[in-house]
Amino acid sequence: RKPIVAVVGRPNVGKSTFFNRIAGKRISIVEDTPGVTRDRIYADCEWLTHQFTLIDTGGIEPSSSDVILSQMRDQAQIAIDTADVIVFLCDGKNSYTTADEEIAQMLRVSKKPVVLVLNKIDQYKKPDHFYDYYSLGLGEPVMISSVNAMGLGDLLDDIVKLF
Ligand code: GDP
Numbered sequence: 001r002k003p004i005v006a007v008v009g010r011p012n013v014g015k016s017t018f019f020n021r022i023a024g025k026r027i028s029i030v031e032d033t034p035g036v037t038r039d040r041i042y043a044d045c046e047w048l049t050h051q052f053t054l055i056d057t058g059g060i061e062p063s064s065s066d067v068i069l070s071q072m073r074d075q076a077q078i079a080i081d082t083a084d085v086i087v088f089l090c091d092g093k094n095s096y097t098t099a100d101e102e103i104a105q106m107l108r109v110s111k112k113p114v115v116l117v118l119n120k121i122d123q124y125k126k127p128d129h130f131y132d133y134y135s136l137g138l139g140e141p142v143m144i145s146s147v148n149a150m151g152l153g154d155l156l157d158d159i160v161k162l163f
């Protein structure tokens, strides 16, 4: 079967934007009961000679902070259980949060291959808080801009090396 790449991260870090960029098409989002995780979104993708299935684990993003945390844990667990490679997307405009730390901990314990990604780096300049992210214990962060489509090729190279 094709390798599965799952995208996890807090609400609003750009998971769906990233997913749509890589999947190369817009995928309509169907409203569901608020706070209930919508079906995961899958896309068949190809990079160089590698085929893989990309999953956006985000679903409908909850608004209350306790629901956000529990949904993030669920997402991370889904990714750990089903994915071959996990893309952990963070908001590169800022340093990491306690929710990011908690997810990082789950991912480290799982021993699955993880690529730590700082999204929203729209200009090619390392922000000062870039170095904070090393504390998550997931290696060197990869910087991308999903909106400007910057850094995506290098990131895909890193991902397919982990298959
Ligand atoms: P999700 O909740 O993680 O799925 O995040 P979305 O994909 O819905 O994006 C949340 C917001 O961040 C939207 O307003 C996006 O336009 C914005 N966004 C996503 N990627 C980038 C990026 O690379 N740069 C900037 N500046 N904004 C982004």
Ligand code: MG
Binding pocket: 015, 016, 017, 058, 059, 061
């Ligand atoms: Mg989303």
